[in-house]
Amino acid sequence: MGNYDAVIIGFGKGGKTLAQELAAAGKRVALIERSEKMFGGTCINVGCIPSKSLVHSAALSRDMGGSFEEKTHRYELAIAEKNKLTAKLRQKNYKKLNDLPNVEIYVGVGSLRDAHTVIVERAGTTDELKTDLIFLNTGASPFIPPIPGLKESKYAYLSETLLDLERLPKRLVIIGGGYIGMEFASMYQNFGSQVTVIQDGPVFLPREDEEIAAAVLQSLRDRGVRVLLSAKTTKVTDMDNHAVLNVTAQDEEVTIQAEAILVATGRRPNVAGLNLEAAGVELTERGAVKTDIHLRTTAPNIWAMGDVTGGLQFTYISLDDYRIVTSAVLGDGSRTTKNRGAVPYSVFLDPPFSRVGLSEKEAGDKGYEIKIMRLPAMAIPKAQVLQKPTGMLKAVIDQRTGQILGAHLFCEESYEMINLIKLAMDAEVPYTVLGNAIYTHPTMSEAFNDLFRG
Ligand SMILES: Cc1cc2nc3c(=O)[nH]c(=O)nc-3n(C[C@H](O)[C@H](O)[C@H](O)COP(=O)(O)OP(=O)(O)OC[C@H]3O[C@@H](n4cnc5c(N)ncnc54)[C@H](O)[C@@H]3O)c2cc1C
Numbered sequence: 001m002g003n004y005d006a007v008i009i010g011f012g013k014g015g016k017t018l019a020q021e022l023a024a025a026g027k028r029v030a031l032i033e034r035s036e037k038m039f040g041g042t043c044i045n046v047g048c049i050p051s052k053s054l055v056h057s058a059a060l061s062r063d064m065g066g067s068f069e070e071k072t073h074r075y076e077l078a079i080a081e082k083n084k085l086t087a088k089l090r091q092k093n094y095k096k097l098n099d100l101p102n103v104e105i106y107v108g109v110g111s112l113r114d115a116h117t118v119i120v121e122r123a124g125t126t127d128e129l130k131t132d133l134i135f136l137n138t139g140a141s142p143f144i145p146p147i148p149g150l151k152e153s154k155y156a157y158l159s160e161t162l163l164d165l166e167r168l169p170k171r172l173v174i175i176g177g178g179y180i181g182m183e184f185a186s187m188y189q190n191f192g193s194q195v196t197v198i199q200d201g202p203v204f205l206p207r208e209d210e211e212i213a214a215a216v217l218q219s220l221r222d223r224g225v226r227v228l229l230s231a232k233t234t235k236v237t238d239m240d241n242h243a244v245l246n247v248t249a250q251d252e253e254v255t256i257q258a259e260a261i262l263v264a265t266g267r268r269p270n271v272a273g274l275n276l277e278a279a280g281v282e283l284t285e286r287g288a289v290k291t292d293i294h295l296r297t298t299a300p301n302i303w304a305m306g307d308v309t310g311g312l313q314f315t316y317i318s319l320d321d322y323r324i325v326t327s328a329v330l331g332d333g334s335r336t337t338k339n340r341g342a343v344p345y346s347v348f349l350d351p352p353f354s355r356v357g358l359s360e361k362e363a364g365d366k367g368y369e370i371k372i373m374r375l376p377a378m379a380i381p382k383a384q385v386l387q388k389p390t391g392m393l394k395a396v397i398d399q400r401t402g403q404i405l406g407a408h409l410f411c412e413e414s415y416e417m418i419n420l421i422k423l424a425m426d427a428e429v430p431y432t433v434l435g436n437a438i439y440t441h442p443t444m445s446e447a448f449n450d451l452f453r454g
């Protein structure tokens, strides 16, 4: 039995950062992680970092061209490179925490006995930890739809297992056209696979600005990605060297063959087995840990961070959740989910798509009198230098105040540009400031001179 000031379940972004902060404040901390392969969490092991390493390698491979065998060889090298990177980061993350004298890492599955007792279980041993404060940072796991034959298929993968597939699939089918589906479609198309995306709804990227979603869809189709909308997979059958998917797409029956199937139909909070009810921690209707604006759960000494709270699933949100929780337990509680500012995001396509704030429709529905500003990517000199003229930029402006309500950038390097707009929105700087600023040249950011000319 151990006594701690704080116990953190899950070695994710929020958890590991909070462990360091609490340790620096003199607290005795236990950090529990169920798998030695997950020190540092989803992002560095099976999420953002490995997928972006492969996105980068795929773009290089596409530029080199060649036969499918040559592409396969480059793919194998890319997987090996990615494995090297994740192993390095995992070890670094472990060491950083393990070197702290008042942090103890437990490898095992954590659960609650009551609001002040955490159990850690692993083969044959059980530890019981007594503590004042508990932090839940257990992340999320893929949801697998109940499609006959899918779970049993040896050709079916989740994002984390596909990232380890060493042989480039000639044909890849992706079930789900969300963030993971789009990024993997773009990446595997660049590596040289023939990619088909099966999306259940009639609208492609329904949460995105209509005009931008149409431009992204067109670009993927121009690159050879087959995207089926209003499509339902009814059965998966394994053959000797491939799977056959029966799909109903807009009332037509089609069969699709694939060497690999990626299931990318959303990720659900990891709450199973935590025994939360024993401590009075309630769930939302959607099965996430219920929290208030300080990320406190319904148990007064228990807090939650990251994907398990059912919020936006991004690494930097888990990191910001750590700031909010730190503010609550070590500070004055002034940082909350309500004042964290605008939340940007990027989908790493080719070119990438990035967004912050409201779409044109959302701004209209909220009653704003709006002005729309647009710029085709081909008008940006740097896009021409990079030979990446595809895409468009769109901004939604509050006509009355000149504030930027939203920006939607589908162009090369948009993942860097969007952070500047987020800053302008948080600082309540009118669009004209970005429109009249001096930028270095030739850069993608200087496009703001034209986008926001007004
Ligand atoms: C393929 C992919 C690509 C992504 N790309 C991006 C991206 O480009 N940018 C971005 O911002 N986000 C991206 N995300 C999302 C991002 O990875 C997650 O939002 C983020 O990692 C969540 O962090 P977290 O702190 O909530 O938990 P996690 O990092 O998921 O950590 C939770 C940890 O808890 C452990 N755990 C769970 N239950 C228990 C238990 N009972 N006991 C002990 N340990 C337990 C898990 O093993 C895990 O290590 C991507 C996700 C995926 C899958």
Ligand SMILES: NC(=O)c1ccc[n+]([C@@H]2O[C@H](COP(=O)([O-])OP(=O)(O)OC[C@H]3O[C@@H](n4cnc5c(N)ncnc54)[C@H](O)[C@@H]3O)[C@@H](O)[C@H]2O)c1
Pocket: 145, 175, 176, 177, 178, 179, 180, 181, 183, 198, 199, 200, 201, 231, 232, 233, 264, 265, 266, 267, 312, 313, 314, 345, 346, 347, 348
């Ligand atoms: N660049 C990034 O920041 C990045 C990259 C990848 C993932 N992520 C995070 O990971 C999370 C999970 O990604 P995801 O793509 O799994 O989820 P998602 O919620 O983004 O998309 C899931 C998609 O699958 C579709 N779908 C569900 N069931 C289906 C079915 N039976 N047949 C066909 N389509 C079906 C849904 O309509 C939806 O479009 C995202 O919410 C995101 O926050 C972020």
